[in-house]
Amino acid sequence: MRSAFITFTSYASSSSPPTPRQSFSAAMMDENISYAQSIIMKWNLETFSYSKVASLFSEDRREAKEFMMAVKDLQSAMHFFVKEDSSSEKLIRCQNLMQIAIKRLEKEFYQILSANRKFLDPESVSTRSSRVSRRSSCACVSDYEDDDSEEDVIQVASNSVPEVVNVSEIVMADVKAIADCMISSGYGKECVKIYEIIRRSIVDETLYHLGVEKLSFSQIQKMDWYVIERKIKNWLNAANIAVKTLFYGERILCDHVFSASEIVKESCFAEICKEPALTLFGFPEMVAKCKKSPEKMFRMLDLYESISELWPEIESIFSLESLTSVRSQAVNSHLKLGEAVRAILSDFETAIQKQSSKSTLPGGGVHPLTRYVMNYIVFLCEYSGSLSDIVADYSLSAQTPLPESYFSSPIPDGSPTSAISERLAWLILVLLCKLDGKAVVYKDVSLSYLFLANNLNYVVSKARTTSLTLLLGSDWFINHEIKVKQYISNYERMGWSKVMTSLPENPTAEISVEAAKECFRKFNSGFEEAYRKQSSWAIADPKLRDEIKVSVAKKILPVYRDFYEKYRGIFRREMGVELVVRFAPDDLGHYLSDLFHGTVVSGSATSE
Structure with missing residues (x-):
């Protein structure tokens, strides 16, 4: 309005008659060009040494706003003269001024982007709140419509956000303003090139x-x-x-x-x-x-x-x-x-299945393969969510040497974890089948069962104390704990059969002295043989070890004690009684307590 008023008064004081409307517009363009020149030439990189080192946006921010408006007005003037007279000297003047202005803006754009990297780092930018972002967008110098808009918005930002975020908002507003100005003036390519580099x-x-x-x-x-x-x-x-x-x-x-x-x-x-x-x-x-x-x-x-x-x-x-x-x-x-x-x-x-079955562990302890596989599976549980996605459409091996009776899902179909549960249960099953093969290698059948009890107990205990508990389900644990007990029962039956059958079913029944002697002899021989063999056998789990000792003791000691109490008096009167009754009931308990600690270093496998 100020420019229009000046132009109007100058024409009113002239002695010549009013000019056409085109002349009035041209006069306004002349005024805009002169005003733009006064602002742009002040910051001409080729003229003033001060402008080469100073920053337009770090000095008087109002002047930065005026510079941007000057470029906008200059662009309008260029459009006007292109329509009126494309060969006009005024158009050439506008073009030269625009070149000077763009060079200045390029320098400012580069300086702001380079000098404010810490305020434009991705972390500062990415943590801006959407509320601050919307509010600060009003601060772009290209959008100033009144004199107080920038100061008001920046003041609000200063009072509501941390310093780094505040500066970041201002810098982003300046960069956007320059980009908008250059793009609207037809110099977007130059602007983008600087930004991208x-x-x-x-x-x-x-x-x-x-x-x-x-x-x-x-x-x-x-x-x-x-x-x-x-x-x-x-x-x-x-x-x-x-x-x-x-x-x-x-x-x-x-x-x-x-x-x-x-x-x-x-x-x-x-x-x-x-x-x-x-x-x-x-x-x-x-x-x-x-x-x-x-x-x-x-x-x-x-x-x-x-x-x-x-x-x-x-x-x-x-x-x-x-x-x-x-x-x-x-x-x-x-x-x-x-x-x-x-x-x-x-x-x-496949590696589990191909592991040599001849490799066993002396003493029937927990095999290294069992430890390795179970530890591996436990680690897999930590990725159950991802594994469920991965194996969801991945069917189990169609061709497998495992018996059909082994195929059963531990978790009901449709469960969120059914895919990975089935897969992990399957891997455990492959391991157990391999252990069955290893157990056959033992020459002593009772040791085979102890080996199976040891290893299956380890598998169940490992699963119980990890996240496998949730994946495998209660039925899986019930079934396999029953199987551990079956292995123990078979071990006791095969390992202590000679001892248990050496005594009469009714230890207090009357039998001849010779028959009693024969019972003691069979018992002594059977117990010594069992103790000699099993003194090197191992049960790693203390709880399982104590359970088996107690179970064996309950099957042997009560019967032996009754038989011992009934006939020890008869044999006291005979010479060489110590050769007939070699063990007192309490002695048997001490001998049993020494069993299952093993003499073989854990983890060393050999062929037995």
Whole structure:
């Protein structure tokens, strides 16, 4: 209005008659150009040394607003003269001024982006609240419609948000203002180029410090597993930060700065983050393609779970059509990891079945294979959610040497964990069948049953004290605990049969002295033989050891005590009685208490 009033009064004082409307508009354009020139030339990089070192946006912010309005007015004047006279000297003047203004804005844009990296870092940007973001958007210098708008908004922000967030809001507003101005003036390409170079360097630098490397599959293949494992641990941390902070922050910043153009902000974000994201999400796929082995299972599952947890953010951040390849890479890595886990599970099952049955443990203790397999399965339980997804459509081996009677699901069909429960129960079953084969190798049948009782008891106890309890279900435990008792019963029957049958069923019944002597002789021989053999046998579980000792004692001692009390007086009167009655009842208890501690170092397997 000020410009219009000045123009109107100058024409009113002129002696010449009023000019046409086009002349009035031209006069207004002349006024705008003169005003724009006074602002723009002050900050001409080629003229004043002061303007080369000072920052327009760090000086008087009102002047920054006036500079932006001057560029806007200059653009309007250029449009006017293009229509009126494309060869006008005024148009050339406008173009020259615009070149000077754009160079200034390019410098300001570069300086703000470079000098305020700590206020535009992805973490500061990504933690901005939506309320502060909406409010601070009013502070963009390109949107000033009244003189007090910027100061009012910045003052409100200063009173309500931390200093770093406050500065971040102001810096983002300045960057957006310059971008809007340059794009609307037809210099969007120059603006975007500066932005992409600076922000891409920040993304690359951040990933470098996070330890993300661009590796080929051939490089991965040549690495030892412990090196790959270290890189996986590093990747898990890097991926979490990259997705939730780095890429998320860049998407927010890019969308904010270039909000005026959907095409520009999409292409800009893709240029900055597409290649780094492909590098990041391509690593798990290469790991999944490496040679499979059981010890690699858990790192594969870590990668699988990480992608699963990050997928909602990945899908949201890289939702643009131009970033389909990034989403596809993440999905493909996820699928390949699932395939690798299924392959390792299958190989693990095969390895159990192929383990030599001739390898047994002296003393019938818990076999190293039992410990290894159960510890492995317990670790698998920690990934039950992911494993349920992975094995959901993965049927058990169609061809198996296991009896049909073994096929049963421990959890009712339709349970959320039925797939993984069935799979883990199946692996335990494969182990138990292998142990059945190992038990046959023992020459002593009673030792075979003790071996089975030991190992099955270990399996059940291990499962009871871990999360397998929830996965296998109560019926599984009931059935296998019954089986442990059956093994113990068979062991007692086979291991102590000579001792138990040496005494009469009714120990207090009257029998001849010779018959009593024969009973004592058979008992002595049977007990000594059983004790001699079983003194080296082992029961690792103290509770099971005590239960078996008590059970054996209850079957032997009461009968022997009654028989001993009835006939020991007769044999006292005979010479050589100590050769007939060698054990007092209390002595038997002491001998039994010495059993099942074993003399073989746990874990050493041999063939017996």
